[in-house]
Amino acid sequence: MTSNPSVHRPAARRRRAPRGSGELLRGEIIAAARDCLNRLGSADAMSIRAVASHVGVTPPSIYLHFADKEALLDAVLVDLFTELDDVMQQAVAGISHPLERLRQQGLAYVRFARSSPEYYRLATMNVRTEAGNVDAILGTAAFTHFLGTVSECMDAGIFASGDPLPIALELWAAAHGIASLLVAKPYLPWGDPEVVAEHVLRAAAIGHAVADLIGDPDCPQFSAWLAAEQARPQPAG
């Protein structure tokens, strides 16, 4: 009952690292933590003991490199955020239309979340790093690049010019909403996740663009505007 090898692999006790290279073990610990997280599915299920055993070391050794479990999880997150940026950047390689870039970045974001749900939960659904500075999120390359795309959309006249930060945060909220629900409630009747993600992202982008266009009407006024538009011929209507 103890030590299911497929999930555990006690990993023969490793040789002591040479004198200067405590950092070496640090990297191995992070990798092992990611592995455990993948296999066990949640940060709670990932025990320090399991990580240690996976590296071939006793639990207290972990604490020579990380203050506590949360610090280890934070270190895992730093790794992951750089990977998120990678996939988001790859998704827009060679695409020039700013709105299309925005769309592809959003889709890549949702895809990343779905491809490693435990990581996504860890990154977004905890209050961890709470007192930690805002830059832990806004300063990541991923968010910075996304902010840049929002700026491009403003320059292209798709969104009203101004500070891109609020729009970026609000678009992120939409992307996070669908990513989060797809991850947390996969059994709901979403249909094709890729399609529903596209719908949500498209609606958010169109919504902000049109909101900038028509100002801030109340609901009856918007209904009237919409009715008038419906009466006109539409390009793909």
Place this chain on the structure above:
Amino acid sequence: MTSNPSVHRPAARRRRAPRGSGELLRGEIIAAARDCLNRLGSADAMSIRAVASHVGVTPPSIYLHFADKEALLDAVLVDLFTELDDVMQQAVAGISHPLERLRQQGLAYVRFARSSPEYYRLATMNVRTEAGNVDAILGTAAFTHFLGTVSECMDAGIFASGDPLPIALELWAAAHGIASLLVAKPYLPWGDPEVVAEHVLRAAAIGHAVADLIGDPDCPQFSAWLAAEQARPQPAG
């Protein structure tokens, strides 16, 4: 260090309940669990021991009424979903315009999340009740009522007629996105939470309405449509 009374209050050992009324204790346990959840801030921090002590009972007694900790948390959630429905229904009392009803329900949803963050986390950010049937969410009065409002919007011509479920899920994703981030990352520069929530919800609703209007153009086509609209006089532009 043990038992901070303001958070614990060991609660004098209660008298044994009369014969038929085990259900009585059950209710008290749920109430105590909600209390602990409020005070301690997360489901992990809420220990069975604390709940038991709060009721004035020993930990094993909890297991006479709930199979395990998760079952207790589920019971807390059932309570909360009815409360969510209450506030969402109150928010639309006396409002007849369907889009305005949609808006108010969304705002009430976000407000509910922000007013009890621990509950919201518990309800949405866990995989709990996963194998449990879909109705645990879609069958709640809150979601059913929301679905009704989406239907009303279709009847009013705001959204294209059809199955309201996909639209409802996608609008929920937007509301959840901003609610979730406001709860999990309150330190980000959101500005007034009520305002940012309104922006996100408005963009989602407008976005779906306009998407239904203009069909499914690619990004350059949408840009062209937008430019043409911008060249026309707008009601509140």
Place this chain on the structure above:
DNA sequence: GCGATAACTTAGGGTCGTTAAGTTAGCCCG
């Protein structure tokens, strides 16, 4: 009043995060 049994408690097994204190191995320096 007296069993039957619902409503609890005591005791404990196993896991977890974390710490204190000990031990071993690599490297520097004479």
Place this chain on the structure above:
DNA sequence: CGGGCTAACTTAACGACCCTAAGTTATCGC
């Protein structure tokens, strides 16, 4: 080349946790 310094790690253990098995006590029907 060998002695010691200290980085790198281990052993042992504390306290908290979830949960279970087995015992005890109070209430109620008769």
